[in-house]
Amino acid sequence: MVILEQARKQEQIFRGIRPEPAGNQVITKTPLENWIRQRLAVHAPLTSSAIAAYQLEKLKEVVAYARERSPFYRELFAHIGPMNSLADFERIPFTTPAHVREQGMRMVCTSLGEIKRIVTLQTSGTTGASKRLFFTGGDLESTIDFFSNGMSTMVEAGETVIIFLPGEQPDSVGDLLSRGLDRTGMKVVIHGPVRDDAAARAEIMRHRGACLVGIPTQILSLACGAGSDVIPAGWVKSVLLSTDYVPAAIGERLEKRWGCRVFTHYGMTETGLGGGVECEARGGYHLREADLYTEIVDPLTGQPVADGVEGEVVFTTLTRTGMPLIRYRTGDRARMLTEPCPCGSVLRRLGPVRGRFEAAVPLAQGLSLNMPILDEALFAIDGVLNFAAEVRRFADQDQLHLCLQVSGGEEERIAREAVAMLLRKEPVAPLFRQKALVLRSITFDTAGWFTTGTGKRQIKDCRE
Ligand SMILES: [Zn+2]
Numbered sequence: 001m002v003i004l005e006q007a008r009k010q011e012q013i014f015r016g017i018r019p020e021p022a023g024n025q026v027i028t029k030t031p032l033e034n035w036i037r038q039r040l041a042v043h044a045p046l047t048s049s050a051i052a053a054y055q056l057e058k059l060k061e062v063v064a065y066a067r068e069r070s071p072f073y074r075e076l077f078a079h080i081g082p083m084n085s086l087a088d089f090e091r092i093p094f095t096t097p098a099h100v101r102e103q104g105m106r107m108v109c110t111s112l113g114e115i116k117r118i119v120t121l122q123t124s125g126t127t128g129a130s131k132r133l134f135f136t137g138g139d140l141e142s143t144i145d146f147f148s149n150g151m152s153t154m155v156e157a158g159e160t161v162i163i164f165l166p167g168e169q170p171d172s173v174g175d176l177l178s179r180g181l182d183r184t185g186m187k188v189v190i191h192g193p194v195r196d197d198a199a200a201r202a203e204i205m206r207h208r209g210a211c212l213v214g215i216p217t218q219i220l221s222l223a224c225g226a227g228s229d230v231i232p233a234g235w236v237k238s239v240l241l242s243t244d245y246v247p248a249a250i251g252e253r254l255e256k257r258w259g260c261r262v263f264t265h266y267g268m269t270e271t272g273l274g275g276g277v278e279c280e281a282r283g284g285y286h287l288r289e290a291d292l293y294t295e296i297v298d299p300l301t302g303q304p305v306a307d308g309v310e311g312e313v314v315f316t317t318l319t320r321t322g323m324p325l326i327r328y329r330t331g332d333r334a335r336m337l338t339e340p341c342p343c344g345s346v347l348r349r350l351g352p353v354r355g356r357f358e359a360a361v362p363l364a365q366g367l368s369l370n371m372p373i374l375d376e377a378l379f380a381i382d383g384v385l386n387f388a389a390e391v392r393r394f395a396d397q398d399q400l401h402l403c404l405q406v407s408g409g410e411e412e413r414i415a416r417e418a419v420a421m422l423l424r425k426e427p428v429a430p431l432f433r434q435k436a437l438v439l440r441s442i443t444f445d446t447a448g449w450f451t452t453g454t455g456k457r458q459i460k461d462c463r464e
Contacts, residue, residue: 028153030279030286033345035149039290048346055293058318059089065109066324072099072106073326090304094314094327100270101129108134108323115322116140117171119269133269136322140171146274146288147180153279154238154263157185160207164191164200164214165242173273177213194218197448201230211238216250217386221448223257225385226407236260242267245332245353247375266353270325271315276350281342284349291319294350295327296336299357308338312357313350331356359458361391363398363436371458373428377421383407383414392440393463399440408446415442
Protein backbone atom coordinates (compact mmCIF):
# COMPACT_ATOMS: atom_id res chain seq x y z
CA MET A 1 0.00 0.00 0.00
CA VAL A 2 2.79 2.35 0.95
CA ILE A 3 4.57 1.46 -2.28
CA LEU A 4 1.41 2.08 -4.29
CA GLU A 5 1.00 5.44 -2.60
CA GLN A 6 4.60 6.31 -3.42
CA ALA A 7 4.12 5.25 -7.01
CA ARG A 8 1.02 7.42 -7.26
CA LYS A 9 2.95 10.39 -5.87
CA GLN A 10 5.83 9.77 -8.29
CA GLU A 11 3.39 9.72 -11.18
CA GLN A 12 1.79 12.94 -9.96
CA ILE A 13 5.19 14.56 -9.64
CA PHE A 14 6.12 13.53 -13.15
CA ARG A 15 2.88 14.90 -14.50
CA GLY A 16 3.62 18.09 -12.66
CA ILE A 17 0.72 17.60 -10.25
CA ARG A 18 1.90 18.07 -6.71
CA PRO A 19 0.48 15.61 -4.21
CA GLU A 20 -2.43 17.08 -2.26
CA PRO A 21 -1.43 18.68 1.02
CA ALA A 22 -1.77 16.45 4.04
CA GLY A 23 -4.21 17.07 6.87
CA ASN A 24 -7.06 19.54 6.84
CA GLN A 25 -5.38 22.45 5.12
CA VAL A 26 -8.05 24.61 3.52
CA ILE A 27 -7.55 25.37 -0.16
CA THR A 28 -9.08 28.62 -1.32
CA LYS A 29 -11.08 28.46 -4.51
CA THR A 30 -9.41 30.02 -7.55
CA PRO A 31 -10.24 33.74 -7.72
CA LEU A 32 -10.75 33.27 -11.45
CA GLU A 33 -14.11 31.62 -10.78
CA ASN A 34 -15.67 34.70 -9.25
CA TRP A 35 -14.11 36.89 -11.93
CA ILE A 36 -15.53 34.70 -14.69
CA ARG A 37 -18.93 34.58 -12.97
CA GLN A 38 -19.00 38.39 -13.07
CA ARG A 39 -17.84 38.45 -16.68
CA LEU A 40 -20.69 36.08 -17.60
CA ALA A 41 -23.14 38.22 -15.60
CA VAL A 42 -24.27 35.12 -13.71
CA HIS A 43 -25.82 36.00 -10.35
CA ALA A 44 -26.15 32.46 -9.00
CA PRO A 45 -23.12 30.22 -8.30
CA LEU A 46 -21.29 29.49 -11.53
CA THR A 47 -21.92 26.12 -13.20
CA SER A 48 -20.18 24.23 -16.00
CA SER A 49 -23.33 24.41 -18.10
CA ALA A 50 -23.51 28.22 -17.74
CA ILE A 51 -19.91 28.42 -18.99
CA ALA A 52 -20.62 26.03 -21.87
CA ALA A 53 -23.70 28.03 -22.94
CA TYR A 54 -21.76 31.32 -22.78
CA GLN A 55 -18.88 29.85 -24.77
CA LEU A 56 -21.13 28.49 -27.52
CA GLU A 57 -22.74 31.92 -27.96
CA LYS A 58 -19.32 33.59 -28.07
CA LEU A 59 -18.00 31.02 -30.56
CA LYS A 60 -20.91 31.81 -32.89
CA GLU A 61 -20.23 35.52 -32.47
CA VAL A 62 -16.50 35.34 -33.13
CA VAL A 63 -16.93 33.15 -36.22
CA ALA A 64 -19.52 35.58 -37.66
CA TYR A 65 -17.40 38.60 -36.70
CA ALA A 66 -14.20 37.23 -38.25
CA ARG A 67 -15.98 36.11 -41.40
CA GLU A 68 -17.47 39.55 -41.86
CA ARG A 69 -14.33 41.57 -41.19
CA SER A 70 -11.26 39.57 -42.22
CA PRO A 71 -10.43 38.50 -45.80
CA PHE A 72 -8.47 35.55 -44.42
CA TYR A 73 -11.38 34.14 -42.40
CA ARG A 74 -13.88 34.91 -45.19
CA GLU A 75 -11.90 32.60 -47.48
CA LEU A 76 -11.24 29.99 -44.80
CA PHE A 77 -14.93 29.76 -43.89
CA ALA A 78 -16.22 30.02 -47.47
CA HIS A 79 -17.72 26.53 -47.38
CA ILE A 80 -18.83 26.51 -43.76
CA GLY A 81 -22.57 26.34 -43.17
CA PRO A 82 -24.43 28.03 -40.31
CA MET A 83 -23.04 27.34 -36.85
CA ASN A 84 -25.62 26.17 -34.35
CA SER A 85 -23.79 23.67 -32.16
CA LEU A 86 -20.39 22.73 -30.85
CA ALA A 87 -20.37 19.89 -33.40
CA ASP A 88 -20.70 22.52 -36.16
CA PHE A 89 -17.82 24.46 -34.61
CA GLU A 90 -15.61 21.37 -34.54
CA ARG A 91 -15.93 21.09 -38.32
CA ILE A 92 -14.31 24.49 -38.83
CA PRO A 93 -10.75 24.29 -40.21
CA PHE A 94 -7.82 24.96 -37.88
CA THR A 95 -5.59 27.99 -38.01
CA THR A 96 -1.86 27.58 -37.52
CA PRO A 97 1.29 29.56 -36.74
CA ALA A 98 2.02 29.46 -40.50
CA HIS A 99 -1.24 31.35 -41.15
CA VAL A 100 -0.21 34.00 -38.62
CA ARG A 101 3.24 34.29 -40.20
CA GLU A 102 2.07 34.44 -43.79
CA GLN A 103 -1.35 36.08 -43.58
CA GLY A 104 -1.36 37.83 -40.20
CA MET A 105 -2.38 41.18 -41.65
CA ARG A 106 -5.38 39.59 -43.39
CA MET A 107 -6.56 38.15 -40.07
CA VAL A 108 -6.93 41.59 -38.50
CA CYS A 109 -10.58 42.57 -38.02
CA THR A 110 -10.31 46.25 -37.08
CA SER A 111 -8.75 49.29 -38.69
CA LEU A 112 -5.05 49.65 -37.92
CA GLY A 113 -5.91 52.85 -36.08
CA GLU A 114 -7.66 50.74 -33.44
CA ILE A 115 -4.58 48.51 -32.92
CA LYS A 116 -2.71 49.53 -29.79
CA ARG A 117 0.08 46.98 -29.77
CA ILE A 118 1.72 44.71 -32.33
CA VAL A 119 3.89 41.92 -30.93
CA THR A 120 6.50 40.51 -33.31
CA LEU A 121 7.78 37.03 -32.53
CA GLN A 122 10.96 35.93 -34.23
CA THR A 123 10.65 32.38 -35.44
CA SER A 124 13.59 30.06 -35.02
CA GLY A 125 15.12 28.53 -38.13
CA THR A 126 15.59 30.00 -41.54
CA THR A 127 12.05 29.81 -42.90
CA GLY A 128 11.67 33.54 -42.80
CA ALA A 129 8.71 35.59 -41.71
CA SER A 130 8.06 36.46 -38.09
CA LYS A 131 4.70 36.09 -36.42
CA ARG A 132 2.96 39.37 -35.76
CA LEU A 133 -0.01 39.60 -33.41
CA PHE A 134 -2.31 42.61 -33.22
CA PHE A 135 -4.13 43.79 -30.10
CA THR A 136 -6.62 46.59 -29.53
CA GLY A 137 -6.77 48.53 -26.26
CA GLY A 138 -9.76 46.40 -25.26
CA ASP A 139 -7.83 43.19 -25.93
CA LEU A 140 -5.00 44.37 -23.67
CA GLU A 141 -7.43 45.50 -21.00
CA SER A 142 -8.86 41.99 -20.79
CA THR A 143 -5.34 40.60 -20.21
CA ILE A 144 -4.69 43.14 -17.45
CA ASP A 145 -7.94 42.07 -15.81
CA PHE A 146 -6.89 38.40 -15.97
CA PHE A 147 -3.48 39.16 -14.44
CA SER A 148 -5.05 41.22 -11.70
CA ASN A 149 -7.41 38.40 -10.70
CA GLY A 150 -5.09 35.44 -11.28
CA MET A 151 -2.29 36.89 -9.15
CA SER A 152 -4.50 37.29 -6.10
CA THR A 153 -3.91 33.58 -5.37
CA MET A 154 -0.25 34.37 -4.66
CA VAL A 155 -0.15 37.85 -3.14
CA GLU A 156 -2.28 40.15 -1.07
CA ALA A 157 -2.69 43.92 -1.11
CA GLY A 158 0.39 45.68 0.21
CA GLU A 159 2.76 42.83 -0.68
CA THR A 160 5.50 43.17 -3.27
CA VAL A 161 5.79 41.43 -6.62
CA ILE A 162 9.15 41.49 -8.43
CA ILE A 163 8.73 40.91 -12.15
CA PHE A 164 11.67 39.23 -13.89
CA LEU A 165 9.99 39.42 -17.31
CA PRO A 166 10.40 42.03 -20.07
CA GLY A 167 8.57 45.15 -18.92
CA GLU A 168 10.30 48.20 -20.34
CA GLN A 169 8.00 48.73 -23.27
CA PRO A 170 4.44 49.97 -22.81
CA ASP A 171 1.98 47.06 -23.06
CA SER A 172 4.75 44.44 -22.80
CA VAL A 173 4.00 41.44 -20.58
CA GLY A 174 5.73 42.95 -17.54
CA ASP A 175 3.98 46.27 -18.04
CA LEU A 176 0.51 44.68 -18.35
CA LEU A 177 1.15 42.51 -15.30
CA SER A 178 2.32 45.52 -13.35
CA ARG A 179 -0.82 47.49 -14.26
CA GLY A 180 -2.98 44.54 -13.22
CA LEU A 181 -1.23 44.34 -9.84
CA ASP A 182 -1.51 48.11 -9.29
CA ARG A 183 -5.28 47.77 -9.36
CA THR A 184 -5.32 45.42 -6.41
CA GLY A 185 -2.96 47.49 -4.29
CA MET A 186 0.15 45.36 -4.69
CA LYS A 187 3.59 46.92 -4.88
CA VAL A 188 5.40 46.17 -8.09
CA VAL A 189 9.06 46.19 -9.07
CA ILE A 190 9.74 45.56 -12.77
CA HIS A 191 13.27 44.19 -12.87
CA GLY A 192 13.18 42.65 -16.35
CA PRO A 193 14.76 39.32 -17.38
CA VAL A 194 17.79 38.38 -15.25
CA ARG A 195 21.04 39.49 -16.87
CA ASP A 196 23.10 39.56 -13.69
CA ASP A 197 22.28 37.10 -10.89
CA ALA A 198 23.92 39.23 -8.18
CA ALA A 199 21.89 42.34 -9.08
CA ALA A 200 18.67 40.30 -9.21
CA ARG A 201 19.40 38.77 -5.79
CA ALA A 202 20.10 42.22 -4.35
CA GLU A 203 16.65 43.29 -5.58
CA ILE A 204 15.08 40.26 -3.88
CA MET A 205 16.91 41.07 -0.62
CA ARG A 206 15.36 44.57 -0.61
CA HIS A 207 11.86 43.05 -0.33
CA ARG A 208 11.22 40.45 2.33
CA GLY A 209 8.27 38.14 1.62
CA ALA A 210 7.94 39.08 -2.03
CA CYS A 211 6.40 37.10 -4.86
CA LEU A 212 8.76 36.61 -7.82
CA VAL A 213 7.47 36.22 -11.37
CA GLY A 214 9.94 34.87 -13.89
CA ILE A 215 11.37 32.37 -16.34
CA PRO A 216 11.96 28.90 -14.79
CA THR A 217 15.70 28.45 -15.52
CA GLN A 218 16.47 32.04 -14.54
CA ILE A 219 14.73 31.80 -11.17
CA LEU A 220 16.40 28.42 -10.58
CA SER A 221 19.77 30.05 -11.12
CA LEU A 222 18.93 32.78 -8.58
CA ALA A 223 17.93 30.14 -6.03
CA CYS A 224 20.64 27.54 -6.59
CA GLY A 225 23.49 29.07 -8.63
CA ALA A 226 26.83 30.37 -7.37
CA GLY A 227 26.29 33.06 -4.73
CA SER A 228 22.69 32.01 -4.05
CA ASP A 229 23.30 31.64 -0.30
CA VAL A 230 22.77 35.39 0.19
CA ILE A 231 19.03 34.67 0.08
CA PRO A 232 17.99 32.77 3.21
CA ALA A 233 15.23 30.14 3.18
CA GLY A 234 11.90 31.74 4.02
CA TRP A 235 12.79 35.12 2.48
CA VAL A 236 10.77 34.62 -0.71
CA LYS A 237 7.05 34.00 -0.18
CA SER A 238 6.00 32.69 -3.55
CA VAL A 239 7.13 32.27 -7.13
CA LEU A 240 5.12 32.32 -10.34
CA LEU A 241 6.90 30.61 -13.22
CA SER A 242 5.67 31.61 -16.61
CA THR A 243 6.50 30.26 -20.05
CA ASP A 244 5.01 27.78 -22.44
CA TYR A 245 5.81 24.90 -20.12
CA VAL A 246 7.42 24.58 -16.73
CA PRO A 247 9.42 21.50 -15.62
CA ALA A 248 7.91 20.21 -12.36
CA ALA A 249 11.42 19.38 -11.11
CA ILE A 250 12.33 23.09 -11.15
CA GLY A 251 9.31 23.97 -9.01
CA GLU A 252 10.33 21.31 -6.49
CA ARG A 253 13.93 22.54 -6.29
CA LEU A 254 12.71 26.11 -5.65
CA GLU A 255 10.27 25.00 -2.96
CA LYS A 256 12.96 22.96 -1.26
CA ARG A 257 15.58 25.71 -1.42
CA TRP A 258 13.46 28.72 -0.45
CA GLY A 259 10.54 27.08 1.40
CA CYS A 260 8.18 29.08 -0.82
CA ARG A 261 5.09 28.13 -2.79
CA VAL A 262 5.64 27.80 -6.53
CA PHE A 263 2.82 28.41 -8.99
CA THR A 264 2.88 28.09 -12.74
CA HIS A 265 1.15 29.99 -15.49
CA TYR A 266 0.39 28.87 -19.05
CA GLY A 267 0.15 31.35 -21.83
CA MET A 268 1.73 32.68 -24.98
CA THR A 269 1.44 35.84 -27.01
CA GLU A 270 -1.29 34.20 -29.08
CA THR A 271 -3.52 33.61 -26.03
CA GLY A 272 -3.14 37.31 -25.22
CA LEU A 273 -0.18 36.52 -22.93
CA GLY A 274 -2.40 35.15 -20.17
CA GLY A 275 -3.91 31.69 -20.68
CA GLY A 276 -4.44 29.88 -17.41
CA VAL A 277 -2.99 29.81 -13.93
CA GLU A 278 -2.80 27.41 -11.02
CA CYS A 279 -4.89 27.88 -7.89
CA GLU A 280 -3.69 27.06 -4.36
CA ALA A 281 -4.08 23.33 -5.09
CA ARG A 282 -1.35 23.77 -7.71
CA GLY A 283 -2.43 20.92 -9.93
CA GLY A 284 -3.17 22.24 -13.41
CA TYR A 285 -4.15 25.57 -14.92
CA HIS A 286 -7.62 27.03 -14.41
CA LEU A 287 -8.36 28.52 -17.78
CA ARG A 288 -9.39 32.01 -18.72
CA GLU A 289 -12.73 30.65 -19.89
CA ALA A 290 -14.52 33.94 -20.47
CA ASP A 291 -11.92 34.85 -23.10
CA LEU A 292 -10.63 31.52 -24.42
CA TYR A 293 -12.24 28.31 -25.54
CA THR A 294 -9.77 25.44 -25.25
CA GLU A 295 -9.91 22.11 -27.07
CA ILE A 296 -7.56 19.13 -27.00
CA VAL A 297 -7.29 17.37 -30.36
CA ASP A 298 -5.48 14.36 -31.75
CA PRO A 299 -2.43 15.93 -33.43
CA LEU A 300 -2.64 13.57 -36.40
CA THR A 301 -6.38 13.37 -37.13
CA GLY A 302 -7.41 16.74 -35.70
CA GLN A 303 -10.37 15.06 -33.98
CA PRO A 304 -11.20 16.21 -30.43
CA VAL A 305 -10.06 13.69 -27.79
CA ALA A 306 -11.86 12.83 -24.55
CA ASP A 307 -11.04 14.71 -21.37
CA GLY A 308 -8.05 13.08 -19.69
CA VAL A 309 -6.45 12.05 -22.98
CA GLU A 310 -3.29 13.86 -24.03
CA GLY A 311 -3.35 15.74 -27.31
CA GLU A 312 -2.59 19.11 -28.85
CA VAL A 313 -3.90 22.29 -27.24
CA VAL A 314 -6.12 24.27 -29.63
CA PHE A 315 -7.79 27.48 -28.56
CA THR A 316 -10.21 30.08 -29.83
CA THR A 317 -10.28 33.65 -28.61
CA LEU A 318 -13.83 34.53 -27.56
CA THR A 319 -13.60 38.26 -26.98
CA ARG A 320 -10.58 39.49 -28.92
CA THR A 321 -11.48 42.11 -31.52
CA GLY A 322 -8.12 43.06 -33.12
CA MET A 323 -7.01 39.69 -34.43
CA PRO A 324 -9.22 36.82 -33.29
CA LEU A 325 -7.65 33.37 -33.48
CA ILE A 326 -10.10 30.58 -34.24
CA ARG A 327 -9.19 26.94 -33.57
CA TYR A 328 -5.52 27.92 -33.35
CA ARG A 329 -3.11 24.98 -33.08
CA THR A 330 -0.47 25.67 -30.45
CA GLY A 331 1.63 22.52 -30.92
CA ASP A 332 1.62 22.18 -27.12
CA ARG A 333 1.06 18.76 -25.59
CA ALA A 334 -1.36 18.52 -22.64
CA ARG A 335 -4.60 16.96 -21.45
CA MET A 336 -7.74 18.30 -19.84
CA LEU A 337 -7.89 17.03 -16.26
CA THR A 338 -10.98 15.02 -15.36
CA GLU A 339 -10.74 15.01 -11.57
CA PRO A 340 -12.46 17.91 -9.77
CA CYS A 341 -9.97 20.44 -8.43
CA PRO A 342 -9.39 20.29 -4.65
CA CYS A 343 -10.23 24.02 -4.60
CA GLY A 344 -13.81 23.15 -5.56
CA SER A 345 -13.99 25.33 -8.66
CA VAL A 346 -16.17 24.41 -11.63
CA LEU A 347 -13.60 25.90 -14.03
CA ARG A 348 -11.91 23.33 -16.22
CA ARG A 349 -8.25 22.59 -15.63
CA LEU A 350 -5.61 22.03 -18.27
CA GLY A 351 -2.96 19.58 -17.07
CA PRO A 352 0.68 20.63 -17.12
CA VAL A 353 1.91 21.29 -20.63
CA ARG A 354 4.49 18.66 -21.56
CA GLY A 355 6.41 20.29 -24.35
CA ARG A 356 5.62 20.55 -28.00
CA PHE A 357 4.80 17.86 -30.52
CA GLU A 358 7.04 19.21 -33.24
CA ALA A 359 10.03 19.39 -30.90
CA ALA A 360 10.12 15.62 -30.24
CA VAL A 361 13.16 13.86 -31.73
CA PRO A 362 12.13 10.56 -33.36
CA LEU A 363 14.23 7.50 -32.48
CA ALA A 364 14.22 3.84 -33.47
CA GLN A 365 11.35 1.48 -32.49
CA GLY A 366 8.79 4.29 -32.72
CA LEU A 367 10.22 5.94 -29.59
CA SER A 368 11.01 9.62 -29.26
CA LEU A 369 12.94 12.00 -27.04
CA ASN A 370 11.67 15.38 -25.92
CA MET A 371 12.85 18.16 -23.65
CA PRO A 372 10.33 17.60 -20.82
CA ILE A 373 11.45 14.04 -20.11
CA LEU A 374 15.08 15.17 -19.97
CA ASP A 375 14.05 18.14 -17.80
CA GLU A 376 12.33 16.00 -15.19
CA ALA A 377 15.40 13.75 -14.93
CA LEU A 378 18.14 16.41 -14.99
CA PHE A 379 16.58 19.34 -13.10
CA ALA A 380 15.91 16.94 -10.22
CA ILE A 381 19.69 16.88 -9.59
CA ASP A 382 21.04 19.42 -7.10
CA GLY A 383 23.49 21.72 -8.87
CA VAL A 384 22.04 21.48 -12.39
CA LEU A 385 20.94 24.96 -13.49
CA ASN A 386 20.28 24.40 -17.17
CA PHE A 387 21.44 22.12 -19.96
CA ALA A 388 21.70 21.78 -23.71
CA ALA A 389 21.05 18.46 -25.45
CA GLU A 390 22.10 17.25 -28.88
CA VAL A 391 21.27 14.04 -30.71
CA ARG A 392 23.91 12.90 -33.22
CA ARG A 393 24.20 9.72 -35.26
CA PHE A 394 27.33 7.65 -35.33
CA ALA A 395 27.69 4.10 -36.75
CA ASP A 396 23.90 3.74 -37.10
CA GLN A 397 23.36 4.68 -33.50
CA ASP A 398 21.53 7.71 -32.09
CA GLN A 399 23.69 9.31 -29.42
CA LEU A 400 22.81 11.86 -26.78
CA HIS A 401 25.34 14.58 -25.92
CA LEU A 402 24.62 16.76 -22.92
CA CYS A 403 26.18 20.01 -21.76
CA LEU A 404 25.14 20.83 -18.20
CA GLN A 405 25.26 24.32 -16.79
CA VAL A 406 26.29 24.04 -13.14
CA SER A 407 27.56 26.41 -10.51
CA GLY A 408 30.91 24.61 -10.45
CA GLY A 409 32.94 22.37 -8.16
CA GLU A 410 30.74 19.28 -8.10
CA GLU A 411 30.96 18.06 -11.67
CA GLU A 412 31.92 14.51 -10.75
CA ARG A 413 28.94 13.96 -8.45
CA ILE A 414 26.55 15.63 -10.89
CA ALA A 415 27.78 13.53 -13.82
CA ARG A 416 27.31 10.36 -11.75
CA GLU A 417 23.79 11.38 -10.73
CA ALA A 418 22.90 12.42 -14.28
CA VAL A 419 23.86 8.99 -15.61
CA ALA A 420 21.91 7.28 -12.84
CA MET A 421 18.82 9.45 -13.38
CA LEU A 422 18.77 8.98 -17.14
CA LEU A 423 19.17 5.23 -16.90
CA ARG A 424 16.67 4.85 -14.05
CA LYS A 425 14.00 7.52 -14.19
CA GLU A 426 10.77 7.01 -16.09
CA PRO A 427 9.87 7.84 -18.77
CA VAL A 428 13.35 8.58 -20.18
CA ALA A 429 15.05 5.37 -19.00
CA PRO A 430 13.37 2.95 -21.48
CA LEU A 431 14.96 4.86 -24.38
CA PHE A 432 18.39 3.77 -23.09
CA ARG A 433 17.27 0.33 -21.93
CA GLN A 434 15.88 -0.47 -25.35
CA LYS A 435 19.01 0.95 -26.99
CA ALA A 436 17.07 3.48 -29.04
CA LEU A 437 19.52 6.02 -27.64
CA VAL A 438 23.02 5.89 -26.17
CA LEU A 439 24.32 8.44 -23.69
CA ARG A 440 27.58 9.46 -25.36
CA SER A 441 28.94 12.47 -23.46
CA ILE A 442 28.34 14.84 -20.59
CA THR A 443 30.25 18.11 -20.57
CA PHE A 444 29.99 21.09 -18.24
CA ASP A 445 29.74 24.83 -18.53
CA THR A 446 29.68 27.27 -15.66
CA ALA A 447 28.87 30.36 -17.73
CA GLY A 448 25.34 31.68 -17.25
CA TRP A 449 23.18 31.11 -20.29
CA PHE A 450 21.09 34.14 -20.81
CA THR A 451 17.62 33.44 -22.11
CA THR A 452 14.64 35.77 -22.23
CA GLY A 453 12.36 32.77 -22.24
CA THR A 454 10.88 33.68 -25.59
CA GLY A 455 13.30 31.32 -27.33
CA LYS A 456 12.06 27.84 -26.51
CA ARG A 457 14.58 25.40 -25.09
CA GLN A 458 14.80 22.45 -27.43
CA ILE A 459 16.89 19.44 -28.28
CA LYS A 460 19.24 20.01 -31.20
CA ASP A 461 18.86 17.23 -33.73
CA CYS A 462 22.21 17.11 -35.62
CA ARG A 463 21.45 14.00 -37.66
CA GLU A 464 21.33 14.10 -41.46
ZN1 LIG B 1 -8.40 24.91 -8.29
